[in-house]
Amino acid sequence: MALEVRLLEKVDKPTEKMSEDLKCLIQDELAKSVLTCCKKFIPTRYEAEIDGIVCVSLGKQKPVDIVVKIHNKTFHEGSNAVVSQSGVSNLSNLLNAKGNSSGSTSVTIAPSTLTSSELANMKSISGSKLVQVKLNAQDPVAKELAASGKCSFGALKAALAAGKDKNSEGKISNYGNEMKNEPLLGFSDETESSSMDANNIASQVLKKMVEKSLKQDDAQAITESSDLGMPIINEQLKSLGQYVCNHANCGILQFRTVDGYCAHMKSTHMSYVCKFCVRVFKSSYNYTSHMKLHSRLEESLAKAKDMKLNCPTIKTLGSTGATSTTTSTTKQSQAGVKYRCGICDKKCNFKGSIYYHFKKYHGATSASINYCGKCGLYLLDKAQMNIHRKSCEGEANLGEAYSETEAMGDEGPYTCSHQNCKIECASILELREHIFKKHTNMPRYNCKVCNKYIEDENEFKSHFNTHRIKGQTGALECCFCGQSKDSIPNLILHQQSCMGNCAKSDSPESGNAANDELIEPLEDIGDEDMSQTAIVYPEPCDDDPAAKKQKMEDDTMELFYGNQGENSGEENEDSPFQIQSVFSLGGNVQATNLDFQSKGGRAQTNMNEGPSNASMIVFPGQDMINYDLSLDNFEQEDEQEPIDDDTSLTYSPRSSRSRKGSPKAKGAAKRKLRDILPRPKNSKREIQPLDDIESKASYTCDLCDISMKNFQDFNCHVVMTHRKVVCKFCARTFASQRNLRRHERGHTGEKPYKCKICGKSFTRDDKLKRHLQQHDDNKIVNYHCKYCDQTFSRVTDSLKHLQMAHKTKINTPNGANFEEHFKTIECMDVNGTTGEKDIVEDPNVSKDDSFAMEGDDGAKKDVDDTNSADVTNGTGATNEADVMNQDETPKQEDV
């Protein structure tokens, strides 16, 4: 599909006309198609008009934002949202914010109304350049496009045709000077009527496409992830207080109230929306199940209230911080907690964190979040909040009293009054824990391999299949090594031992089991048995191999069939319980502790920290399972005995410190592997928007080549198997939280390090440091080429210069790969000779013979990419001192 795009002019700022034209409705599929074409011709930083389509791309080096306008309908890349009038101010802010980012990030703007001041904002976007491009409607290409009738372009045709009729009077955009006399569709000065007509056109287009979508049953936009409860309204939309249908063909539909949104979803997409948390469910069953969570939670709270337990939201927090808890987590963990989510009980110390939480996991908008200033409770439902506030006001004193008694300990048995549940708890805390766990519709299925909790049975089956080798459906195969097992317990046992290194499991084989054995509905076990909802992991194995083996078997059976013991799930009464996940590294069973806090049958950690805490692995839409991956939790790994590389993975995510070989060789080898290993599709290190990630069919682990259906599974797999962390923006994996944080700055545009001299900002301190050296002549260390007197600040550049300018061939002394032994190089002429017969350079001269460092007393040698200490001559002897003491630029006769 081709679009002819012609460059017309280049301007520095958006014109007011362009800003005005950011009024819109949207049509996502069409926009995507257009964008695909646009991108081929519009590299960056341009606003283009393509036959009435305006494409805005603002950024530095790569497109960061694109808006497509078709007549008066504007489309925004990566979203279904409309950039309309008041949204432009937000657009402006977003673009400004992203102006510093070189990454490509999708931005979603909610529709609203534009004001003159917002126009000014729009125009004030700095750093943007505009280029107008247009496609003549009479152009054969355009005609062909319009006539193609292919899916959305059929709609484009209709829209363009309508726009042409409307605008054929001659009100044509005046952007293109040299082409302004040519017919240009759909880009006229906007009037009320034309705007309405455009809206009507868009509505008709939308209607057709929705009908088509429903006919073709390709409503995959409502994905399974939506069924799983993932909010389908993204952050920007929510922050703007809008409800926009995220269906691929429904971007035009926007709702100011959740009721309207729910009605639309039900009537148009036959989907169900939870009014409380704006989650979308495709099946009524899932929706009903989900709604039970809310109703049961309320019921539980009401019963607790009847039992004079107080609304747990009342006294948890208080103005002074935590005096009590609603769960059995530690007092320490609650200390300082100021805000709490009324839906899932997550606690945060910072207001921003709780807002982030609500938006991310409950589909809330800033406007829809209701806050009780008395107790710090946040709720979505205003009516509920009103009720709560009354209670909170009226019972604050009681709450305080209870807080004190709770803090002091128990005061007698408490009986659960939930239906037939007559369980007695020794304390209020226990009872609350019990109610929250047993009488609030928590996920029923717990994957014993990765500990994921899943509500839906089919989803659980699907999830568990991800632990098998892709493509295999019949046999029980380990998803890590492909080894077949004849029983579920053996498979689980094996997979747990296999996690991390694909080591062969020697677990005993036993009887067959049907796949259904994978599913163990917690509720089937009986409400009285709380242990079934508890998360129980095996203890670390002792040193005895036989005992270890037996213990693993026992633990696995316990994992699979649930711990029938007496203390599971209850040992965490006063402290976060430790979940010990068994990993096997090179045959050595390793226990890695993951800190969890019991939270209603799920696990949650870092309760007091906002989502920005990078040690928290966030599963989108799965806020309850957060693994603490702080390095401390992996310390034990470093204590492992050296692992036989022959039996380990080619590229194991183990700590490099435990590896064999010289550090440099190890680092080089890993870098080599890094470069060899297939990178994500953003192989050019472009940052993929999350929307793109989520829209992909699967995620393939680049470490073991396993494909996952959704991001959650992929994240789970990477975390549990490779102990890496996953970027929630682009799904790229990292070995450390630091690297992840550093990487994610590229997505967020955060550049906290600013040069005081030139004002340039950087995402990393080391980059700022490197940059600062440009401002300090005294600190600059240069490599001087002895052959041409050229200087370089980086060794890589100097070597490149050697190769390119002087045809110097660089070999390693051992003939090994250049990349692997980059630091130990010597220069040879192109013929590989080592004598002086070559005309240009002394073939025996090493790199540092060819280049001499200069600088402030030669002491400063840590300029980025300068590595004189690592540079050796052909004999392997370090001549760093020589280099350091080199005088100024070598004379030409040295050559």
Add this chain to the structure above:
DNA sequence: CAGCAGGGGGCGC
């Protein structure tokens, strides 16, 4: 085309 400089990821301490 070559040099410069920023971005990104990993390693070692």
Add this chain to the structure above:
DNA sequence: CGCCCCCTGCTGC
């Protein structure tokens, strides 16, 4: 955290 190494885009010649 500092550094190393690589990649890549930009820019001037």
